[in-house]
Amino acid sequence: MAFGIPRPVLSLFSKALPLIVISFGIWDQSADFLQSQKVEKYLQNFIEEYDFIIVGAGSAGSVLANRLSSNPDYKILLLENGGNPNPMQSVPFYFQSMFHIPSIDYDYYTVPQKRSCLSLKNQRSFWPRGRGLGGSSNLNAMFWQRSSGHDYDRWAELSGSADWKFDNILRNFKNVEDYHGQYFNEKWHSQDGKGVYVSTVDNTNLVDEFLEAGKEMGYPTKDVNGNQEPSFSRLDVTIKDGRRFGAYPAFLEPVLDRSNLYIYRYARVTKVHLNKKTKRAYGVTYKRHGIEHFVRAKREIILSAGVIDSPKILQLSGIGPKVHLDNLGIKTVIDLPVGKNLQDHIMIVFGPFLVDAPGKTYVPGRDITLSTVADYFSKRKGIMASAIGANAIGYIHSELSKQRGNIWNKSPDIQLLLVPTNLNVPEEYEEFFNIKKGVMSRYIAGLEDVDSFMVTVMLGKYNSRGEIRLASTDPFEKPILDPKYLSHPDDVQILIDGLNFTVNMVENTKAFQKIGARLADRHFPGCEKFKLKSAQYYECYIRQFTLTLYHQSGTCSMGKGPEDPNAVVDSKLRVLHAKGLRVVDASIIPEIPNGNINAAVMMLADKASEFILDYWAQVDNSISRSQLTRELFSVGRQSKNSLRN
Numbered sequence: 001m002a003f004g005i006p007r008p009v010l011s012l013f014s015k016a017l018p019l020i021v022i023s024f025g026i027w028d029q030s031a032d033f034l035q036s037q038k039v040e041k042y043l044q045n046f047i048e049e050y051d052f053i054i055v056g057a058g059s060a061g062s063v064l065a066n067r068l069s070s071n072p073d074y075k076i077l078l079l080e081n082g083g084n085p086n087p088m089q090s091v092p093f094y095f096q097s098m099f100h101i102p103s104i105d106y107d108y109y110t111v112p113q114k115r116s117c118l119s120l121k122n123q124r125s126f127w128p129r130g131r132g133l134g135g136s137s138n139l140n141a142m143f144w145q146r147s148s149g150h151d152y153d154r155w156a157e158l159s160g161s162a163d164w165k166f167d168n169i170l171r172n173f174k175n176v177e178d179y180h181g182q183y184f185n186e187k188w189h190s191q192d193g194k195g196v197y198v199s200t201v202d203n204t205n206l207v208d209e210f211l212e213a214g215k216e217m218g219y220p221t222k223d224v225n226g227n228q229e230p231s232f233s234r235l236d237v238t239i240k241d242g243r244r245f246g247a248y249p250a251f252l253e254p255v256l257d258r259s260n261l262y263i264y265r266y267a268r269v270t271k272v273h274l275n276k277k278t279k280r281a282y283g284v285t286y287k288r289h290g291i292e293h294f295v296r297a298k299r300e301i302i303l304s305a306g307v308i309d310s311p312k313i314l315q316l317s318g319i320g321p322k323v324h325l326d327n328l329g330i331k332t333v334i335d336l337p338v339g340k341n342l343q344d345h346i347m348i349v350f351g352p353f354l355v356d357a358p359g360k361t362y363v364p365g366r367d368i369t370l371s372t373v374a375d376y377f378s379k380r381k382g383i384m385a386s387a388i389g390a391n392a393i394g395y396i397h398s399e400l401s402k403q404r405g406n407i408w409n410k411s412p413d414i415q416l417l418l419v420p421t422n423l424n425v426p427e428e429y430e431e432f433f434n435i436k437k438g439v440m441s442r443y444i445a446g447l448e449d450v451d452s453f454m455v456t457v458m459l460g461k462y463n464s465r466g467e468i469r470l471a472s473t474d475p476f477e478k479p480i481l482d483p484k485y486l487s488h489p490d491d492v493q494i495l496i497d498g499l500n501f502t503v504n505m506v507e508n509t510k511a512f513q514k515i516g517a518r519l520a521d522r523h524f525p526g527c528e529k530f531k532l533k534s535a536q537y538y539e540c541y542i543r544q545f546t547l548t549l550y551h552q553s554g555t556c557s558m559g560k561g562p563e564d565p566n567a568v569v570d571s572k573l574r575v576l577h578a579k580g581l582r583v584v585d586a587s588i589i590p591e592i593p594n595g596n597i598n599a600a601v602m603m604l605a606d607k608a609s610e611f612i613l614d615y616w617a618q619v620d621n622s623i624s625r626s627q628l629t630r631e632l633f634s635v636g637r638q639s640k641n642s643l644r645n
C-alpha cells in the first residue's frame with residue numbers, strides 16, 4: 001500500500017524548490033558575467049554591428065533567431081534579459097512553483113481592478129512572464145492549442161492582408177510543431193523532428209466521462225488543433241518524455257553552433273535609436289552586468305520582448321501615444337497607439353465538483369506518493385508529467401454567441417478545461433494566484449480529502465480593452481498594467497453562460513451522473529447572499545475569482561496601415577512610419593484567438609521570418625552590398641527609391 005506524502009510536506013517542498021532555482025540562477029549569471037568580461041574590453045573600443053538585432057529570446061524571438069540565422073550571410077545578434085532555462089522548469093508538475101522567482105519570472109501585477117478580481121489581494125491580478133532563453137515558454141502550462149481558423153481569417157480582415165488567412169498560415173503552424181499527439185494527419189500536422197514537440201497528456205483521469213458528456217451535450221470528440229470546430233478532445237501539450245519542451249530546445253539549442261548567431265544573455269535593451277529625419281532604426285542601447293552598450297543594426301531591429309516589454313521599449317524610445325509620452329517628458333518620435341488594445345483570456349477556476357468514485361481524481365496528499373515521485377524520475381510518467389493535471393479540453397459557443405447567430409462562421413467563445421484535481425493545497429493556490437489569505441481554505445473547508453475536480457471556464461473572446469503605460473522614464477521600473485477585466489458586459493455574460501453550461505454538463509449527463517458528479521453545495525466567499533447556481537451567483541463568482549490565463553496580447557496591434565487608428569504595425573509587422581523596425585511577438589495580435597496563444601505566437605514568428613527573409617533576398621538581388629550600406633545609413637539624404645522597410 002502506498003502512503004501519500006502529507007500535505008505539510010508537499011507544502012514545505014514547494015517552499016524549498018525556489019531555493020534550488022535561485023542557486024542555479026546565481027551560478028548561471030556569475031558564469032555569464034565572467035564570460036562577458038572576455039569581450040568587454042573589445043566592446044568598449046568598437047561599435048558592434050549586425051545585420052539583424054532581435055530583442056528577446058522568448059517564444060517568438062527564438063523562432064526568429066533560428067530562421068534568420070539559417071542564412072549564413074546574415075550576422076544576427078539576439079539580446080536576452082535572462083539566462084539559460086532553469087533545469088527545474090523542465091518538470092511539468094513544478095509549473096506554478098516557478099512563479100515569483102526573479103531570475104525566471106518578471107512577477108508583474110496589474111493595477112487594482114474595479115469590478116473584478118475581488119478576492120485577489122488589492123484586487124490586483126498577478127501576471128508572471130518568463131525571463132531567459134525560451135521566455136514564457138519556460139514558464140507556461142504547456143497546453144498546445146492552435147485556436148479556430150476563423151480567428152486568423154479575422155486577422156486577415158483586420159490587417160487587410162490575406163497573408164494571415166488560416167489557409168495561408170497553416171504551413172507556419174506546421175513549421176513550428178513536431179506533432180506526436182493523438183491525431184496525426186499530415187493535412188494538419190507535421191512530424192519532421194523540427195519545432196516544438198507536441199504530445200497528448202498521458203494521465204486519463206475522468207477523460208472518458210468528460211468526452212462522453214461532451215457528446216451528450218452535442219459536441220463530438222475531434223482534433224481541436226486541426227480545423228477546429230465546437231468539439232471536445234484530450235489535451236495536447238508541449239511535453240517530450242515527461243519534460244517541458246519550450247522554445248529553447250525547439251529553436252535555439254539546435255542552432256547554438258551557428259557562427260553567425262550571437263547570443264548575449266543577461267542583456268537588457270532599454271532603447272531603440274531612430275534617425276530623427278528618416279525614422280530609420282539604427283541601433284539599440286542595452287545594459288549587461290551593469291555596463292551600458294550601444295550596438296548598430298545594418299538591416300533591421302526586431303522587438304520580441306513580449307506583450308509588456310515590447311510596448312515599453314517603444315514608448316521609452318519615443319514611439320507611443322503623444323499625450324502619454326508628453327506627460328512623462330519623452331519626446332514623441334512617432335505618435336502611435338502603443339500599449340493600447342490590451343487583451344487577455346480570463347479564466348474562472350470553477351468547482352469543486354464532487355464525485356462518488358474514489359481514485360477518479362487526484363487528491364494531493366493522498367495520491368502524490370513516494371512512488372509517484374520515483375515513477376516520474378525513473379519513467380517520466382504520471383501526474384508529475386503534466387502541468388496541473390489538466391487533461392481534456394472543449395470549445396463551445398456561449399448562449400450569447402448562439403443568440404447572435406451565424407455560429408458556423410465564427411469561433412467558439414468559451415474554452416473548457418478539465419482539471420481532475422482536488423484543490424486541497426489552498427495556501428499554495430492563494431500564493432500562485434495572489435488570492436487573499438484564507439479565501440481558498442474557507443471555500444474548500446471540509447472537502448480537503450474528498451474526490452473532486454475543477455473545470456476552468458475560459459473567456460475565448462475578450463471584448464474589454466485594457467492598456468499598458470510607462471510608470472516613469474526609468475527603463476527598470478515596471479510599467480502600469482490595466483487589463484480592465486470585465487469592463488465589457490459581454491465578457492461577463494459569456495462567462496456566466498460557460499458556468500451554466502458546465503454545471504448542466506456535470507449534473508445532467510449520464511456520463512457524469514454515473515459517478516455522482518455534482519457541484520459542491522457551498523458558496524464562494526463573498527457570494528453567500530446569492531442563490532447557488534443562479535445567474536447572480538455566477539456573476540459574483542466570476543467577479544470574485546477573476547484569474548488570468550496568462551495570454552496577454554495586442555499591445556502593438558497589427559492593422560491596415562497608417563490610416564488605421566488602432567494599428568502600431570502593418571500586416572508585415574513593420575512599425576508604422578519607421579524604417580528597419582518590426583515587432584514580432586504576442587503584442588501584434590490584433591484580436592485574441594480562442595485558444596492558448598503560444599502556438600499562435602510561434603506561428604506568427606515563423607510567418608514574420610518569411611516576410612523578412614523574402615524582403616531582404618529581393619533587396620540583395622536588386623542592389624549591391626555597398627549600395628545597401630549607403631542606403632541604410634544615409635542621414636537625411638534617402639534616395640528616391642529608398643527602402644520602405
Ligand SMILES: Cc1cc2nc3c(=O)[nH]c(=O)nc-3n(C[C@H](O)[C@H](O)[C@H](O)COP(=O)(O)OP(=O)(O)OC[C@H]3O[C@@H](n4cnc5c(N)ncnc54)[C@H](O)[C@@H]3O)c2cc1C
Pocket residue numbers: 055056057058059060061079080081082127128129130131132133134135136137139140141142143144145267268269270304305306307309310313549550551552584585586587595596597598599601
Ligand atoms: C504562466 C504562464 C502560463 C501560460 N500557459 C500557456 C499555455 O499553457 N499554453 C499557451 O499556449 N500559452 C501559455 N502562456 C502564454 C504563452 O506562453 C505566451 O503568450 C508566449 O510565450 C509569449 O511569447 P512572446 O515571444 O510574445 O514573449 P515571451 O516568451 O515572454 O518572450 C519575451 C522575452 O523577451 C525578454 N525580454 C523582455 N524585455 C527585454 C529587454 N528589455 N531586453 C532583452 N530581453 C527582454 C524576456 O526575458 C523574454 O525572454 C502562458 C504564459 C504564462 C506566463
